[in-house]
Amino acid sequence: MASEDKREELHVLLVAFSAQGHINPMLRLGKSLLTKGLHVTLATTELVYHRVFKPSTATDDDTVPTSITTNGIQVLFFSDGFGSSLKITSADEYMELIGKLGPLSLSSAIKTHFLDTSKKLACIINNPFVPWVADVAASFKIPCACLWIQPCALYAIYYRFYNNLDQFPTLQNPNMSVHLPGLPSLQPRDLPSFLLPSNPFGSFPKVLSEMFQHMKKLKWVLANSFHELEKEVIDSMANICPIRTVGPLVPPSLLGQDQSEDIGIEMWKPQDSCMEWLDHQPRSSVIYISFGSLIVLTAKQLESIASALKRSNRPFLWVIKPKEKDDILPLPQGFVEETKEQGMVVPWCPQTKVLVHPAIACFMTHCGWNSMLEAITAGTPMIGYPQWTDQPTNAKLISDVFGLGIRLEQDGEGFVGTEEVERAIEEMVVGPRAEEFRRKASELKRAAREAVADCGSSERNIQSFVDEIVGTSD
Ligand code: UDP
Numbered sequence: 001m002a003s004e005d006k007r008e009e010l011h012v013l014l015v016a017f018s019a020q021g022h023i024n025p026m027l028r029l030g031k032s033l034l035t036k037g038l039h040v041t042l043a044t045t046e047l048v049y050h051r052v053f054k055p056s057t058a059t060d061d062d063t064v065p066t067s068i069t070t071n072g073i074q075v076l077f078f079s080d081g082f083g084s085s086l087k088i089t090s091a092d093e094y095m096e097l098i099g100k101l102g103p104l105s106l107s108s109a110i111k112t113h114f115l116d117t118s119k120k121l122a123c124i125i126n127n128p129f130v131p132w133v134a135d136v137a138a139s140f141k142i143p144c145a146c147l148w149i150q151p152c153a154l155y156a157i158y159y160r161f162y163n164n165l166d167q168f169p170t171l172q173n174p175n176m177s178v179h180l181p182g183l184p185s186l187q188p189r190d191l192p193s194f195l196l197p198s199n200p201f202g203s204f205p206k207v208l209s210e211m212f213q214h215m216k217k218l219k220w221v222l223a224n225s226f227h228e229l230e231k232e233v234i235d236s237m238a239n240i241c242p243i244r245t246v247g248p249l250v251p252p253s254l255l256g257q258d259q260s261e262d263i264g265i266e267m268w269k270p271q272d273s274c275m276e277w278l279d280h281q282p283r284s285s286v287i288y289i290s291f292g293s294l295i296v297l298t299a300k301q302l303e304s305i306a307s308a309l310k311r312s313n314r315p316f317l318w319v320i321k322p323k324e325k326d327d328i329l330p331l332p333q334g335f336v337e338e339t340k341e342q343g344m345v346v347p348w349c350p351q352t353k354v355l356v357h358p359a360i361a362c363f364m365t366h367c368g369w370n371s372m373l374e375a376i377t378a379g380t381p382m383i384g385y386p387q388w389t390d391q392p393t394n395a396k397l398i399s400d401v402f403g404l405g406i407r408l409e410q411d412g413e414g415f416v417g418t419e420e421v422e423r424a425i426e427e428m429v430v431g432p433r434a435e436e437f438r439r440k441a442s443e444l445k446r447a448a449r450e451a452v453a454d455c456g457s458s459e460r461n462i463q464s465f466v467d468e469i470v471g472t473s474d
Helices: 003-007 020-035 046-053 091-115 133-139 152-162 203-213 231-236 273-279 299-312 351-355 369-378 391-401 418-429 432-452 457-472
Strands: 010-015 039-045 067-070 073-078 120-126 144-148 220-223 286-290 316-319 343-346 360-365 382-384 405-407
Touching: 010 020, 010 091, 010 457, 020 039, 020 073, 020 144, 020 369, 020 457, 039 046, 039 091, 046 073, 073 091, 091 120, 091 133, 091 203, 120 133, 120 457, 133 144, 144 152, 152 203, 152 220, 152 231, 152 391, 220 457, 273 316, 273 343, 273 351, 286 299, 286 351, 286 418, 299 316, 299 418, 351 360, 351 369, 360 369, 360 418, 369 391, 369 432, 382 391, 382 418, 391 405, 405 418, 418 432, 432 457
Parallel strands: 010 039, 010 120, 039 073, 120 144, 144 220, 286 316, 286 360, 316 343, 360 382, 382 405
Antiparallel strands: 067 073
């Protein structure tokens, strides 16, 4: 059978953890596979059903449907304990519960939707926080791929750490620097927080270590990055455990493409009025600040940023996502009132639209990889204020590898003083370094667009991945 014909019948199942930043890159990869003629299904958790897909008319007692369809992609839900009588009080407990309930529930969904039908499931793609999916795939003899959703640099660091290929800090030698191929020398403050000897426990390091110790179960490792951005480190892994870049998997509008082609979910409703406010600000003047969906800054951290913003007297758009919906923000008293002519504080904004707005000068970020890729594709320089997990390393990439901005100097507790924030803002907005960051940002913006265009590096990698899926499905 000609491969074009065969492709018509082949299905790919994407399996994603319950986070917007995990599901959206997966869906965008799915969209590319769809346009190349494969059938695509997403499986995610019941929590996502409740937060995103549940109709407003449904009651809590209504059962989760076995599948729904969104933007031409079928979505299945597997059990994570959400909505059951089990009380989940921490991220660690949630991770454990998914690991316990997920495999059986996903296996049964695969049987019902694929194996008991005439559909041919040719490949399963998972992401890092559901490493057990590789075992489910193996039990059905279906080839498995992983979509790595952090920089390739992090993939290389974790791989080398979990496979004992290099020396990393230990309790006996906590201050040593780490030298890895394709990366600048890394101090402990530049390493992912999970690898620090003071912090090796918890469910997140556990699932990462499981994944990296069982890489052999994966036939392909794909990455939400692009070759031109991380060439040295990608090449350094080529003979060890290659990673294939297929990104940036960001909304098409950021890549100069038709936005109506986008596919993605929104777990929180953005406050769109900030766009109108941006329309009234001078070009390249606004400091955009966001710490993503999970980080909750302390009152002390918020206070130092607030004072720096006031002293800089520059326009700002600041996203502060409250821990719970109606929580009062622990901002200094009177701050919002006193700065209402200068800036805007919102609980959530349409970030990808904000980043491309001509009024934006720079982005103070916690260095989550989705935010960074969005800024790179928008051509926006960054100030890195990392907190945990991959963020410290990502901040190092911003300053010392990509040349896209600066990392704030933090004290031992991760705190940054007002003067440091103020200094960074000035340096990003005026002067020769600001010019240089802007020049580098436009260069990488162009490179990102080229990577996903016809014959670009990521486009070619997706095509070869599809060809291999088709080839191995004989
Ligand atoms: N985001 C958004 N509005 C906001 C802040 C963030 O839409 O006000 C989106 C942002 O565009 C990105 C995601 O939330 O896609 C954050 O992902 P990231 O990996 O940067 O950080 P995480 O939330 O996982 O820590």
